[in-house]
Amino acid sequence: DSGVTQTPKHLITATGQRVTLRCSPRSGDLSVYWYQQSLDQGLQFLIQYYNGEERAKGNILERFSAQQFPDLHSELNLSSLELGDSALYFCASSLRAGGAGELFFGEGSRLTVL
């Protein structure tokens, strides 16, 4: 158990819909990362927050947004969903903002868009 909790574990929805994925980081970790894992793209970095502020942005679509709340949990919002958004979305956390240290991953939220 990494200590990172993601909900929901599975989600099935239709094209055009909007969903919210939630992540609770390990106790004490200030940094949260979102990654998308798809069969053809591997593990792609989406966005990082540190102590409530956006820290780094990767290959995140404009239809997607995220935030980190004062209690340090984070939410990833995916809107106007397309079939290609079907993937496993991972949240990871770490203590510091940088340092290229160890990331602790949750078990992922599997999104299926029909």
Added chain:
Amino acid sequence: GDSVTQMEGPVTLSEEAFLTINCTYTATGYPSLFWYVQYPGEGLQLLLKATKADDKGSNKGFEATYRKETTSFHLEKGSVQVSDSAVYFCASGHFGNEKLTFGTGTRLTIIP
């Protein structure tokens, strides 16, 4: 930007066989290098890491050596077990940078 290239999978081996999973990286400067493992139904977890050239990371019988001259970080294990069946990801990152760059992953299956 940085990139990581892993050998294509899937890889299927018999128990007690020798394992090598190749990984090469492209990066500015000198990144830290990592191997993460993803067991079925679980998130990724750090297997081992190396932070500078010639460093050897090791854990659970797995080893990888940071080779600057060949920009490689190949994962090896002398005798694999069925419990090693998982997806293995090579990754790179820089101190002060906020993200890791992952390879596409290599699925390893060990048969008894």
